[in-house]
Amino acid sequence: MRAENYQQINHPPSHAFELNFGPNHPGIEGNYALQVQVEGDTVVQARADGGYLHRGFEKLMEQRLWIQNIALVPRICVPDPSPMEVCYSMAVEQIAGIEVPERAQWIRVMQLELSRIAAHLFTFGGHAATTGMYSPMFWGVADRDLILDLFEEFTGGRIYSIYNLPGGVRRELPEGFLQRVTDTLDYIESRLPDYDDLFFKNRVFIKRAKGVGVTEQAMALEYGVTGPNLRAAGLPFDVRRDDPYLVYEQLEFEVPTEEAGDAWARTLVRRSELIESIRIVRQVVAALPDIGGPLRTPIPNPLAWRVPAGESYARVESSKGELAYYVVSDGSEKPWRVHVRGPSSMHAVQVLEELVKGGRIEDVAQTMFSLDACPPEVDR
Amino acid sequence: MSRVFDELTNFARARSLFILHYCTGCGAIELPPVMTSRFDMERLGVSPMVTPRQADILLVTGYVSIKTLKRVMLTYEQMGSPKYVIGICSCTVNGGMYWQSYATAKRLDEYMPVDLYIAGCMPRPEAVISGLRELMKKIEQGEANSWKEYYRNYDYYLGNQQHLFGDQWQTPVDVIGEAEHYGLVGDGTRGEHTALLEQVQHPLKPLEMRL
Ligand code: SF4
Numbered sequence: 001m002r003a004e005n006y007q008q009i010n011h012p013p014s015h016a017f018e019l020n021f022g023p024n025h026p027g028i029e030g031n032y033a034l035q036v037q038v039e040g041d042t043v044v045q046a047r048a049d050g051g052y053l054h055r056g057f058e059k060l061m062e063q064r065l066w067i068q069n070i071a072l073v074p075r076i077c078v079p080d081p082s083p084m085e086v087c088y089s090m091a092v093e094q095i096a097g098i099e100v101p102e103r104a105q106w107i108r109v110m111q112l113e114l115s116r117i118a119a120h121l122f123t124f125g126g127h128a129a130t131t132g133m134y135s136p137m138f139w140g141v142a143d144r145d146l147i148l149d150l151f152e153e154f155t156g157g158r159i160y161s162i163y164n165l166p167g168g169v170r171r172e173l174p175e176g177f178l179q180r181v182t183d184t185l186d187y188i189e190s191r192l193p194d195y196d197d198l199f200f201k202n203r204v205f206i207k208r209a210k211g212v213g214v215t216e217q218a219m220a221l222e223y224g225v226t227g228p229n230l231r232a233a234g235l236p237f238d239v240r241r242d243d244p245y246l247v248y249e250q251l252e253f254e255v256p257t258e259e260a261g262d263a264w265a266r267t268l269v270r271r272s273e274l275i276e277s278i279r280i281v282r283q284v285v286a287a288l289p290d291i292g293g294p295l296r297t298p299i300p301n302p303l304a305w306r307v308p309a310g311e312s313y314a315r316v317e318s319s320k321g322e323l324a325y326y327v328v329s330d331g332s333e334k335p336w337r338v339h340v341r342g343p344s345s346m347h348a349v350q351v352l353e354e355l356v357k358g359g360r361i362e363d364v365a366q367t368m369f370s371l372d373a374c375p376p377e378v379d380r
Numbered sequence: 381m382s383r384v385f386d387e388l389t390n391f392a393r394a395r396s397l398f399i400l401h402y403c404t405g406c407g408a409i410e411l412p413p414v415m416t417s418r419f420d421m422e423r424l425g426v427s428p429m430v431t432p433r434q435a436d437i438l439l440v441t442g443y444v445s446i447k448t449l450k451r452v453m454l455t456y457e458q459m460g461s462p463k464y465v466i467g468i469c470s471c472t473v474n475g476g477m478y479w480q481s482y483a484t485a486k487r488l489d490e491y492m493p494v495d496l497y498i499a500g501c502m503p504r505p506e507a508v509i510s511g512l513r514e515l516m517k518k519i520e521q522g523e524a525n526s527w528k529e530y531y532r533n534y535d536y537y538l539g540n541q542q543h544l545f546g547d548q549w550q551t552p553v554d555v556i557g558e559a560e561h562y563g564l565v566g567d568g569t570r571g572e573h574t575a576l577l578e579q580v581q582h583p584l585k586p587l588e589m590r591l
Contacts, residue, residue, distance in 0.1 A: 023451055024402040024432070031403050031448060052448045053405065056483045063480060072477060078406040125412070141416045148413075159409055159502060376406060379445075 030375035082115035168296020227321025263370035348373030400435035405442020493526035535571030
């Protein structure tokens with residue numbers, strides 16, 4: 001630092017100051033920043049500062065073939081990439097009028113739900129760390145790794161699976177895979193009481209999280225918040241149930257809700273969702289051996305595939321909320337326009353700014369993690 | 381005598397490395413597994429650090445958008461020498477997936493010298509661990525000297541930064557002064573770009589520090 005660069009800063013007369021929370025900060029989720037104005041340790045004003053992860057996805061997708069985009073889309077949301085590729089494939093299938101074979105639909109459901117379990121475990125870990133509990137963080141990351149092992153086995157990739165195509169899925173499941181899925185789920189389920197003791201029912205956690213970052217239902221709806229954050233405010237809206245896609249109609253599951261709308265309620269909703277996801281995967285595992293048939297409907301030469309002109313809107317329930325793709329084709333080899341409705345951009349910018357206002361500075365990180373914000377998807 | 385000391389310090393340096401915790405891109409998602417129980421980088425003496433001034437390794441985990449790159453540069457210059465840069469992911473090598481994106485910087489080594497790349501999209505935790513071990517080996521043999529290159533060729537790096545961020549680009553760090561302090565002024569330290577910097581340079585106001 002040059003001596004002449006030292007500047008006497010005229011501090012405001014009170015104890016108010018401004019804090020840059022991120023992008024390089026252990027309490028922030030990903031590469032994201034908040035400019036927080038603090039008085040004492042109360043936040044009076046917060047401004048979200050995104051764009052650090054902007055890559056121009058929607059523009060990039062217009063310059064690539066339909067099939068190349070499959071490799072691109074999972075990068076939009078790194079902790080929960082599978083819904084991205086499934087949703088994009090569904091949108092393309094709608095335009096091209098492709099029917100997906102039943103077996104592929106079941107496998108897709110399994111992929112989506114496993115991804116949800118992994119994402120929720122990761123969020124628990126992050127949330128625990130921001131409340132000062134590091135053991136649940138280690139557990140969450142380690143247990144998520146078991147799911148990643150499953151992903152690696154049946155898709156070939158730990159994080160980005162790139163397993164779907166418009167028309168179906170790429171590969172058959174390996175032999176004995178369903179048994180290993182059951183084993184892993186058994187293990188994760190047997191861990192839940194430990195998680196309860198250490199984290200969910202921990203008095204420290206309850207004291208820290210209760211009443212922090214409350215989203216009223218009306219406010220959540222106004223901002224377009226979906227997913228666990230909306231359900232924690234008492235509205236049981238779930239795309240899987242209310243606008244079923246794939247084979248969710250044939251599956252049995254509950255849509256858990258909570259009333260409080262605070263950080264604690266959001267985490268409890270995620271916990272219940274994790275259990276529901278395990279239940280869904282178990283049903284898929286039970287059903288899959290009886291469902292034969294092909295894995296995908298063949299598409300024409302993918303390198304010169306012209307999707308007929310048209311537009312489509314496909315939506316799925318990702319771990320963060322409703323994820324949707326609006327795809328327009330003008331009949332050429334590349335999409336004409338792709339728009340991604342990312343769930344996080346709804347709750348990670350304005351809602352986050354609202355929620356941290358009036359709270360305490362140490363709850364900022366917690367609020368962000370309890371909302372399960374996903375910066376790469378906000379910036380895209 | 382000084383050789384003995386050098387070897388000793390290199391030996392010690394290689395065994396106590398602090399990684400600056402800055403997740404620039406999607407490769408950062410593999411770092412929690414690396415840090416925690418399953419792959420456990422602490423058994424190598426590597427652990428995360430939250431502030432740049434105390435960190436040894438700058439881990440650039442993936443694509444750097446131009447907005448991020450400014451922060452990365454600022455962070456890099458704040459770190460105390462000797463410092464090491466690892467580029468994780470293909471995106472830092474040549475742009476990777478985003479080779480035609482308008483928003484990302486394609487090659488990291490145009491803006492700062494890189495000691496080691498870990499290629500892959502994204503590299504597995506094992507790859508990250510083996511990359512760290514490779515770096516430790518290099519440090520022990522005294523080969524991880526990229527930070528000296530930054531001082532010797534400051535003009536080149538500054539030129540690329542100015543090209544990307546505009547002619548007004550400046551950071552609060554006096555790199556040339558540091559180079560003189562370390563005795564690392566080379567042919568490439570001063571040049572037309574540093575001359576430009578000297579022209580536009582002005583004391584930064586607190587607000588400008590936000591970039
Ligand atoms: S190389 Fe792949 S995983 Fe790494 S930052 Fe680039 S796109 Fe992401």
